[in-house]
Amino acid sequence: MQHLHDLTIKRFHQGLLNKEFSALEITQNFFKWIETRDAEVHSYLSTHADQALRQAEAVDLQIARDEVVGELAGVPCAIKDNILIEGLPTTAASKMLEQYTAAYDATVIQKLKAEGAVLLGKTNMDEFAMGSSTENSAFKKTKNPHDLTRVPGGSSGGSAAAVAAHLAVAALGSDTGGSIRQPASFCGVVGLKPTYGAVSRFGVIAMASSLDQIGPITKTVEDSAILFRAIAGQDNLDATSAAVEYGPELITPKLETIRQLTVGIPEEYFVKELDPEIAAHIEKVIHDLESLGIKTKRISLPHTKYALSCYYIVMPAEVSSNLERLEGIRYSPVTGVQRDAHSLADLYRQNRSQGFGDEVKRRIILGTFVLSSGYYDAYYGHAQKVRALIKQDFDQAFKDVDVIITPVAPTRAFKIGEKIDDPLAMYLSDIFTIPVNLAGVPAVSIPVRGVTGLPIGFQLIGRHWREADILGIGQFYEKLHI
Amino acid sequence: MSELINKKSLEHLATLARIDLGAHEETKMLKDVEAILEHFQELRNVPTEGIAPMTGGTSLTNQVREDVNVTKDTGKGPEAFPDVSGGYLKVPPVF
Numbered sequence: 062m063q064h065l066h067d068l069t070i071k072r073f074h075q076g077l078l079n080k081e082f083s084a085l086e087i088t089q090n091f092f093k094w095i096e097t098r099d100a101e102v103h104s105y106l107s108t109h110a111d112q113a114l115r116q117a118e119a120v121d122l123q124i125a126r127d128e129v130v131g132e133l134a135g136v137p138c139a140i141k142d143n144i145l146i147e148g149l150p151t152t153a154a155s156k157m158l159e160q161y162t163a164a165y166d167a168t169v170i171q172k173l174k175a176e177g178a179v180l181l182g183k184t185n186m187d188e189f190a191m192g193s194s195t196e197n198s199a200f201k202k203t204k205n206p207h208d209l210t211r212v213p214g215g216s217s218g219g220s221a222a223a224v225a226a227h228l229a230v231a232a233l234g235s236d237t238g239g240s241i242r243q244p245a246s247f248c249g250v251v252g253l254k255p256t257y258g259a260v261s262r263f264g265v266i267a268m269a270s271s272l273d274q275i276g277p278i279t280k281t282v283e284d285s286a287i288l289f290r291a292i293a294g295q296d297n298l299d300a301t302s303a304a305v306e307y308g309p310e311l312i313t314p315k316l317e318t319i320r321q322l323t324v325g326i327p328e329e330y331f332v333k334e335l336d337p338e339i340a341a342h343i344e345k346v347i348h349d350l351e352s353l354g355i356k357t358k359r360i361s362l363p364h365t366k367y368a369l370s371c372y373y374i375v376m377p378a379e380v381s382s383n384l385e386r387l388e389g390i391r392y393s394p395v396t397g398v399q400r401d402a403h404s405l406a407d408l409y410r411q412n413r414s415q416g417f418g419d420e421v422k423r424r425i426i427l428g429t430f431v432l433s434s435g436y437y438d439a440y441y442g443h444a445q446k447v448r449a450l451i452k453q454d455f456d457q458a459f460k461d462v463d464v465i466i467t468p469v470a471p472t473r474a475f476k477i478g479e480k481i482d483d484p485l486a487m488y489l490s491d492i493f494t495i496p497v498n499l500a501g502v503p504a505v506s507i508p509v510r511g512v513t514g515l516p517i518g519f520q521l522i523g524r525h526w527r528e529a530d531i532l533g534i535g536q537f538y539e540k541l542h543i
Numbered sequence: 544m545s546e547l548i549n550k551k552s553l554e555h556l557a558t559l560a561r562i563d564l565g566a567h568e569e570t571k572m573l574k575d576v577e578a579i580l581e582h583f584q585e586l587r588n589v590p591t592e593g594i595a596p597m598t599g600g601t602s603l604t605n606q607v608r609e610d611v612n613v614t615k616d617t618g619k620g621p622e623a624f625p626d627v628s629g630g631y632l633k634v635p636p637v638f
Contacts, residue, residue, distance in 0.1 A: 147619075161623060162623065164618055164619035164620050164622065164623065165618060165619065257600040257601050258600070258601050258603060270600075271598075271599045271600035272600055295606070297606075297608060300605040300606055300607060301599070301600065301601060301603075301605055302606070303601075303603055303606075304606075364589070366585075367585065367586055367589055369582075370582060370583045370585055370586050371586065373579065373582075373583070374583060374586075381560065388561075390624075390625065390632065390634060391620070391623065391624060391632065392623055393623065394625055400625065400626075400635070401635075402635050403635065403636075404635055404636055404637065404638065405634050405635050405636065405637045406561070406637075407635070408634070408635050409561045410561050410562065410563050411563075413560075413561050413562050414562050414563040414564075417562070419568075419571075422562055422564075422568075422572070423572060423575060423576065425560045425562065426553070426556050426557065426560060426562070426572060426576060427576060427579060427580075429556045429559050429560045430548065430556055430576070430580075433556070433559070440583065442596060443586060443587075443589075443591060444586065445596035445597050445598060446591035446594040446595075446596045446597075447586055447589050447591060448596075448597040449591075449594050449595060449596060449597040450589070450591065450594060452597060484575050484578075484579065485578055485579060485582060488579075498600075499597075501600045501601050
């Protein structure tokens with residue numbers, strides 16, 4: 062029998078076509094493994110065996126009939142619980158949506174279903190994707206599969222832990238300030254934040270609309286490329302999605318092309334906050350890339366230090382607007398709140414006070430503050446200009462280099478409970494991922510090979526729409542270490 | 544450094560955001576928000592004269608559809624409504 066640990070999207074597809082196993086068998090085995098292992102890791106908020114087994118059977122039928130199937134056919138996937146799958150609960154890990162059942166499929170889910178992917182369940186996350194450790198979930202705490210006393214990172218901690226613990230072959234997450242890349246780094250898997258506009262957000266519960274992107278979390282870089290290609294594309298239902306064609310180089314890069322690239326090393330990312338061990342490992346990765354024939358160059362992104370403050374003004378402003386719709390009436394009642402309030406405003410207040418967790422309330426209050434009369438120009442207006450400067454840094458750097466390499470997070474996975482009472486300390490775990498979202502460029506987190514102990518990730522940042530460059534370098538880096 | 548936020552202004556923000564903060568919650572929120580706003584002050588030193596604000600996630604313009612009414616039905620959304628009357632969501636009195 063096929064060992065679940067060995068399954069990548071690529072390997073699964075080969076095995077399925079060679080009839081080494083059926084999609085149904087593998088799916089059943091995943092549910093058995095989830096029953097055992099997820100009792101410790103807690104990566105899923107809900108699993109949906111009935112629907113998943115039907116999806117697997119449909120793929121097996123296609124194989125039996127010798128029909129041509131795509132690379133995602135039958136692949137057992139986990140989906141972050143802020144992405145809508147019709148007929149299934151979608152809570153965004155919030156009491157505010159505890160009883161909500163999605164009324165339609167997100168565009169990315171429609172695409173995965175059309176490819177025949179098997180959707181095992183919905184994964185845990187920080188409430189409404191606000192957090193860096195998945196500890197802000199209203200329902201459970203996900204553990205890092207490499208050390209159960211540590212966090213998996215966040216906010217897509219459930220998706221990253223599920224892939225790392227072999228509870229799914231691949232997963233979808235969402236990334237607003239690092240929520241795919243930082244948990245991927247903590248859990249030792251690959252996570253891609255696509256270019257802003259590359260993937261439709263229709264059907265993802267919006268957090269900060271000028272920053273949110275959906276992306277893959279997988280075991281290999283090649284798998285991320287396969288899953289990304291499947292979900293990318295313009296969609297009339299997301300006005301920010303763009304018509305961009307990705308060529309074959311996205312999945313099958315050529316070494317002679319990759320060797321033409323220059324990788325920039327920005328001095329502002331190798332600062333005192335960075336764990337020296339991580340810095341040393343990133344240096345090794347840089348040597349590995351040089352051994353492939355890739356040129357490297359020291360560069361500067363001078364406004365990097367302002368990115369955190371800029372982000373924590375822009376993001377809460379958008380959060381406070383996007384979450385205004387959640388009043389505990391239209392989508393789901395809030396447990397414990399009686400509906401016999403005296404007035405509509407009273408009911409809103411009761412639902413929102415009891416339905417939202419601390420971090421969500423903090424960001425709504427911050428967002429309301431920076432948008433309020435008298436403070437708007439000093440905070441929100443000014444932050445938008447600083448954001449333009451941060452994007453200009455990248456534009457300028459990309460005149461000289463094709464890709465930028467940085468660490469993903471300043472530390473390895475931290476202990477559960479270590480930062481939960483200190484919001485600023487928690488926010489600092491995203492200092493290296495946030496500038497990417499502000500600039501709208503793509504970036505991938507890839508595990509550094511040959512690390513002992515807890516995983517470390519490195520980040521490759523590319524030009525707008527140049528996922529092929531960062532994934533291409535990533536694929537050749539992985540091949541160095543097979 | 545002048546005061547960035549106080550109990551009174553926090554309570555006003557909470558009212559605007561339709562959130563009630565308990566006494567303990569309010570103390571913690573005030574401390575946290577104060578520390579965060581303090582951190583933001585570093586941005587004051589960034590010169591931004593002549594810089595156009597970045598108002599979205601991309602410099603591309605949004606794609607828009609033709610301005611025609613395409614709403615056919617409300618889909619399955621209303622199935623989640625707790626109380627419906629004549630096809631409308633029923634809520635407590637507004638006033």
